[in-house]
Amino acid sequence: MNLSSAKPLLAFLIVLMALASCKQPETVIVDREPNTAVAHDTTTQEDTTKRDASFRQLVIGEYQPITTLDPLQASSATEMRAVQLLYEGLVRFDGEGNITPAIARDWSVENDNRKYTFRLRTDVYFHDNDRFGSGTGRKLMAKDIKFALERSARSGVSPKAAHLFMDISGFEPYFQEQRNLYNPDHRQLDGVSGIQAPNDSTVVITLNNTDPDFLHKLATPLAVIYPKEAVGNNNSFEPIGSGPFTFSRQQNDSTHIFSKFDNYYNSSDISLNRVDIISSTDGQTLWNNMQSGDIHYLPELGPTLSQQLLNENGNLTSSYSNRYQKILAEGEITFTLHHNPNSNLPNDVVTGIGQIVQSNASALFENMDYRITETSFKEDNNGNSISLDYRTVNIARITGHPYSQQLLNNLSMLLDQNNADLSISNSRIPHQGIGLFITERQPLIPERQWALQPSILQFSVQSIAVARSEIKNLTQTPYPWWIDVRNILLPPIENLN
Structure with missing residues (x-):
């Protein structure tokens, strides 16, 4: 074979080798999605320049503290909202x-x-x-x-x-x-x-x-x-997610700071640079901070603030309607007052408490917007009232929600009028010394461990949020534990104070 006749064969072999080398494995992990799959920022260049011109920070006020950022250990709506910033x-x-x-x-x-x-x-x-x-x-x-x-x-x-x-x-x-x-x-x-x-x-x-x-x-x-x-080791957990924000730091016991994750796949769609969560069990403190501009958004109003901010039609009063917006959630949070049948609380006392609750519903729910979804009151066979003289009733506050706290305050006053004391424990487990306990159920979040415990009273409340009127695209879903911050628009931080 001469050299000229070998050239076509040589070229053919080179092509075959090139094709073979291009064969891909079953899975190819690339650095980014192909351009056709990426959700691009659709704002104009002018809008983008304005959006990036100043720092945008959302400050959220919460009633309950953040004690963990481990998704499997989060127990309150506050912790669950924080979790979904990170993951x-x-x-x-x-x-x-x-x-x-x-x-x-x-x-x-x-x-x-x-x-x-x-x-x-x-x-x-x-x-x-x-x-x-x-x-x-x-x-x-x-x-x-x-x-x-x-x-x-x-x-x-x-x-x-x-x-x-x-x-x-x-x-x-x-x-x-x-x-x-x-x-x-x-x-x-x-x-x-x-x-x-x-x-x-x-x-x-x-x-x-x-x-x-x-x-x-x-x-x-x-x-x-x-x-x-x-x-x-020992299930110690570091909050590492892939969500739109990273955990920056815990400034003190009541303040957690989350920073925008620039490597988030849709980072260009996130207009917020930072989200702070400030917690306080005192609703009035949260509201004072909101009025001073230090807080921009309250995802849940407790019963006291609901009475203070809303009129008889459930709308913001004229004093607040220009500066703030009310956001009503579709879903409800359900609270249940349970009897612990394994406790040493006598059955006749449980019966007496049921009678007190039944005959004093207006006092029990004073200053609370609520809807009773189920009642299961215990009565003796003769329907006679039962004295609770000098009894101490121990109750576990498994939830720290302000509505459950208000119910316990009102129940304590009712029992006091019937010569009994309500001793409130922060125990999360109703042991033998705990006769009653109150739980909170969020939509889609199971509470199976308490489902079979007998209930004395069950009631539901609809979540109401209040935010500065300048904040746009802030919605409440049927799930009180979920806030979608991806589409939120708000002015630079200096224009919110």
């Missing part, structure tokens, strides 16, 4: 409470609505943290989804999230083994069979039964995603 789940709620993509860019459902295949965004990064070897946040992968969901089944964390996902195939056996076999050497299961990560950008979740609320459960703060690195 995202596979899906989330938008400002109207509808399911929208988050970490998952899309998903498909098959096998009679029992098999969900989530395809993940490939431009999601965790916040920078020293728990990563380099100190720089790494890319989120499918194994992180599996880890976070399986952690909810393990011991050492609240079972609330686990109760949401018992319909996932293999979840309940894993939950039971993790919670009841204390010696890890005796455990046989290494994970939940119904949660699979076939590659770095795909998660497949299989259910035993159809669950029409499954996507909504995945959008709760109990199902947000964090890396394995966030969980240290």
Whole structure:
């Protein structure tokens, strides 16, 4: 073969080798989504310049303190709202409470609505943290989804999230083994069979039964995603998420500061530079700070402020309507006054309390906007009143919500009029010495551990928020624990004071 005849063959072989080298593996993790998939900032250049010209900071006032930023340990609406600044789940709620993509860019459902295949965004990064070897946040992968969901089944964390996902195939056996076999050497299961990560950008979740609320459960703060690195020895937790804000610092016991995460995949859509959460159990203090401009938004009004700010029609009084806006949530928070049947509180005293509650409803709910959803009053067979003389009734305040506190204050006065004392404990568990306890139930958040405890009274309240009138796109969804800050618009901080 001469050289001239070999040239075409040589060229053909070079082309074949080039094609072979272009063959891609099954999963390709890229630094950012392709341009066609990125949600671009649609504001004009002029609007962008104005938006970036000054610092924009939202200050939120809360009634309850933030004691944890571990999503599985968050127990109050305050903590859950903070959690969703830092983290995202596979899906989330938008400002109207509808399911929208988050970490998952899309998903498909098959096998009679029992098999969900989530395809993940490939431009999601965790916040920078020293728990990563380099100190720089790494890319989120499918194994992180599996880890976070399986952690909810393990011991050492609240079972609330686990109760949401018992319909996932293999979840309940894993939950039971993790919670009841204390010696890890005796455990046989290494994970939940119904949660699979076939590659770095795909998660497949299989259910035993159809669950029409499954996507909504995945959008709760109990199902947000964090890396394995966030969980240290003895379940010590570092708040590392991939949400629009990072945890900057805790300034003092009552102030937590969150900064915009510039590596968030939709960072250009976030107009806020910073979110502060300031907590105080004194509603009047929160309101004074709001009037002075130090707080811009109260997600929940307690009963005292509701009476102070709203007229008989439920609208802001004329004194406040020009400067503030009222935002009404669609959903309700339910409070239940339970009897602890395992306590040493005599049954006749429980009967007497039921009678007092039944005959004094107006006094019990004084200064409270409420709706009684269920009553279960105990009475003796003869319908005779029962004396509570010189009795001390111990009650556990499992929730610190201002409406539950107001109910306890009013109940204490009623019992005092009947020669009994109400001793309020901050215990979170109703032990033998606790005769009564009060719980708070948020929409979609399970409270299964108290469901079978007998109730004396149950009532619901609708969440009412108040914000500065300059703040735009601030909505209340059916879920009081969820605020969508992504679309919030507000003037520079100097124009809000």
